[in-house]
Amino acid sequence: MVALHMLRSLPLLAMLVLLGACASGPRFATLDARVVPTTPLELPADAELRVTLEDVSQATVIAESIYTRLDAGPYDVALRYDANAIDDDHAYVLRAQVRADGRSTHVSPEPVPVLTGDVPPGVIEIPLETMNH
Secondary structure (H helix, E strand, C coil), X not given: CHHHHXXXXXXXXXXXXXXXXXXXXXXXXXXXXXXXXXCCCCCCCCCEEEEEEEECCCCEEEEEEEEECCCCCCEEEEEEEEHHHCCCCCCEEEEEEEEECCEEEEECCCCEEECCCCCCCCCCEEEEEECCC
């Protein structure tokens, strides 16, 4: 009799577990930065700026933002990411790239550390340099 009662309770228990999993979804946060070209840019109409937040410890992209209709710069950017995906023991960086006419034209020369470790306070700036083709 007790086993039958427990068996009838299983669907209710399963539904409660599923509802609990839905309630603990992503906790979104925004990381603001500024992409600063070393020289003013003159870009074609199809140019796009792509900024990524990467976990270098896992070699994965956590967030990405793409911008079009670019002027000469600098560019204020925002990346929305799941704060639950951030591990204090990992290293995170921002990278920027401009693509136009199907090829990379400008890139950040070095990744910019963010979120964890010895990150300096203040505005996050991502330098952007012309690629030599």
